[in-house]
Amino acid sequence: MKIKRFIFILFFVFNIPLLTAQNILDHQKDTLRSLIDQSNRAYEVYNYKDAIKYASILIDKSREYHDDYHSFLAYDILGGIYSETDDSVQGRIFSEKALEIARATKVDSLIAWGSLNLAILYSDNKKTYDKAIHFFKESIAINERLKDVDQLYLIYISLAWTYIDNQQFQEAHTILSKADSISEKKKIDPLNKLYIELLFGKYYHAIKDYDLAKKQLESITEEIDNDSITDLAIEVYNNLAEVYYKTDEPKNAFLSLEKYNHYKQKAYTLEKIEETEKARAKFDLKQAQNDLRTVINEKEYSDTLTAILIVATIILIIALLGFFLFFRTRRRYIDHLKNYNEELIVAKEKAEKLSKVQTKFLSTVSHELRTPLYGVIGISTLLKEDPKLKAYEEDLESLKFSADYLLALINEVLLISKMDAEAIKLSKKPYKLDSLIHSITRSFEYSLQQSNNKLHVQIDKNIPNSLIGDPVRLSQILMNLVGNALKFTKEGNVWITLNLISVSKKGSYKTRFTIKDDGPGIPIDKQEVIFHEFTQVENANHSYKGTGLGLAIVKKLLKLYNSKIHLKSAPEHGSEFNFSINLKKNDHQYEESDDETSKSADTDDTKLSGDKHILIVDDNKINQKITQKILDKYNVKSSLADDGKQAVEMSRLYKYDLILMDINMPKINGMEAAVMIREFDKNIPIIALTAVELDEMRVEITNSGINDIIHKPYDRSEFIKIIIKNIPAEKLTL
Incomplete structure (x- = not known):
């Protein structure tokens, strides 16, 4: 994704003077420009640590100077960095914040840029491919209205790239042709022309027209080598190595692979990996080139037939030896290609594990946020109970609700991050099933009164009441499902039903949990996406707000139980969520956990x-x-x-x-x-x-x-x- 973002950053950095707010002082403008320049320079050379540092300072200064444009730039860069370091949640938050700022400014060029970068972010995930295309088209429409052909040219580069990555080759060719037509009418930056030539090469490679692909890619190798255009070189030589391999040119394939690894090593160094805690493949290419030299020493022999036969025999033996060495070298080249592909896969797996580092960061941030929230919630609660402030009761209730909502979001994002980093394990402690269900129903008493709903509970008598397991995680699953049902139901009913399915020889009680409501139901086309993070369905009950994380948390928590969530729903026929897990009976004398003791x-x-x-x-x-x-x-x-x-x-x-x-x-x-x-x-x-x-x-x-x-x-x-x-x-x- 970085190579697609990089060209747009360069374009807008050069236009900063045109977009910067006019009501700030010259020295303030210089400060903002210096910070964005430093952040961009660090970003371009993969120094994410400094890029993040300068972007963070830029956010503070932009707020101080009331400059929305540079605030937009800072959030946009942070979105790109976190997305590239495999933190999709945080990357999406920053990029969406950037677009939100852009829309607030009502500056079309910023909105187009923000939409474009969100499109690039979404384009890296097949599940969000449709969203990516939506944002691409929004950006194109704005720039067509602005008649900004330079920006359109850059968007076409990224959109064509996305189409190729998703094997929509005809659409890619159409977009590339549009970009080509722009370059014929207008002088285009030579670097950007190289990107189009690269994409034509990728396109021909994808449709297996290897001759055209080779011709297209070879035509730009000299320029990228002279200018040391790292990102572009990586893509060109990676594609060339594959094309040479498929056209049975192992030596050229190996030389291209050498070039590819040279630029890859230049871009990603071990020092920067340690500083930014982002894993990247470390290429340690060992050259193993064998030069085949055929030495034929011509000597003058006698003109006799015997001498001619001896020379012919020697030549034949050398030729056979040459063919043997050639095929052995060819096989070695192929083995090298396979080995380095395997190393790339291993490096990718290591990079994913580093996402666990983010959990520690979120834990620290959550503490810093909970502390002031304690003050907000506490003061609003106390003021709400003060009879002298009765006239402000509704405002104080809104303040407390907002603080409670923010606290829920913090807790849910932290929980999502921990589960992504595999930092959560199921505990084993004693608890009572009826007490757990009672605590859950009691927590929704206020919500039931507000929406005039009724909550019904039915527990199979054959399920043991004294259990051993993780009551906290089970409560989180049920609280999210019941809360979701109440969210979409008004003046209706919600049922919690527990049915025993089977009992194993080891004493595991397989139990089906069903949460059903008679609300408006969920449309068929939304039944899959509601389990995605930060996704919500239209809610007529506007008094209830949600973070869009509840069902995603349920899905991830059930993985700990080796279980899955199932949904049955249709518009106007309510919804039913059910899952099955194994409950373990507590055969020892029941001891209350600390949490239950405090409640009792x-x-x-x-x-x-x-x-x-x-x-x-x-x-x-x-x-x-x-x-x-x-x-x-x-x-x-x-x-x-x-x-x-x-x-x-x-x-x-x-x-x-x-x-x-x-x-x-x-x-x-x-x-x-x-x-x-x-x-x-x-x-x-x-x-x-x-x-x-x-x-x-x-x-x-x-x-x-x-x-x-x-x-x-x-x-x-x-x-x-x-x-x-x-x-x-x-x-x-x-």
Whole structure:
């Protein structure tokens, strides 16, 4: 995809002065131009680390200077980089953001460019091929209206490339002919002409007209070698090697392969791979050229017939030896070609594994986003309950809804990333099926009231209630499916049905889970795409918003169970989703997990009344105040500590009933502080109040001496339950 994006970046960089906003100062323009130049230069030579750095700075400066054009450029470059490093989700987000900015400016040239780059992004995936063609056509239509033949020429290059890659050769030839006609009427950049010649070569190669393909590709080798046009050279010599191989020219095939690897090595170096954490094939071509030299030493022999026969015999032996060496060398060339193709496949597999690195990045970002979200959700909740602000109740509800929606999106994107990186495994812990289903139905009580729906549950009595497995992942699957059903159903019914299918000799209970609704149903042409990421169907129930990730998460989670989701639906006849998984009976005495224990804890919040004193440890002043105000509502006294060091000192001086401990703090973090407090106080309850990713740190947190965990942002009722659960019974008001 990069070679297709590269030519467009060059075109627009040269036109930056024409497109830059006119209301900013000259030194600001110079700053923006310098940043985009540096990012582009790094991008062109595959230095993605610096390209990302300069693009990020450019976003900040563009916002500061209110320059939408350079903001568009920055997001567009980031979209290209992340797409090329196999992060399709993040690449799509950045590229769509770029197009969103372009549409907001109402500048046709930017909209055409943004549409084009999204088309290029989508063109690399057969599943999104139709979207790619749609965006190509949108960009072409705009540029035809603008009569921008230079841009049209470049678009034709990319569209023809896409058609060839998808074996639509007639369409490719039509587009190439249009581009050729432009070059006959208008002076075109010589580099761009080379791309058209390359594509004609690829086209002839694809339709197996090898003579024309060879002629076309050979005609541009001298120019690309003289100018060292790396990306173009890679494509030309790769195609030439294949054409020579198919026309039984092994020596030329090998020489072309040498050229191909020379340019490939020039573009992709090990140092840049380590800096950008992107795997690329490392070519270590070992030359094994054998020069066949036929040495025929002519000597003067006598004119006798015997001498002539001896010479003829020697010549014949040398010729036979020459043929033997030729065929052996030919076979070696072919073996080289096969070996390097296999190395490319292995390198590609290694590159895909590096996507796991992105999971760590998303975990860090999710923590940084959850922390301010805790403040937004907490403050909006408290203000909404203030009777003095009754007139603003609807606005505060909208604010809290938006924050909740953003939190759901963060959690779902993080979960998708972890599953793509194979960082999620099913746990094995005891749970009760009826408690799990009850918790799920209870979570939708408000939604049911809003949409006037009814939820029906039916569980086969032959399914054991005491199970061992992963209740969290099973809950996520059911929550997404039930939420999806309620999303599209209004004043109707939703059924959750569990039926036992069979019982194995090993004690596995194969169970079918069915979630059915009597809503409007799903059109046949949408039943496949709804399982794609960020895909939604038109929803008449506008009070419910979604991220478009729910069904994609369900599909990926079921892979962990070696199961698949099945859909039955028709317009006006409702929808039915079902899947089958093996449930494992818990033959040992049931023990509640931490999550279930917290849910079953005494919910009588009046027990908090009385002389209770809680220490709140958090380096964020806003979060301190929110937690303190919540405790004030229950008449609980609280003190504040700004970091772990201060928390240890205050715990030595004063007696607290409980400590709420943040984890990520300066000086001494929450876990280190807990270890130090446990040295002089073994009994005081310590609860982690944190936004860190629990899947990665839960064990480390509990091993530090912390009794329980509350994850930010939290539900206030659950917050109070966990506090009540951890305060010793003799200290609670009876």
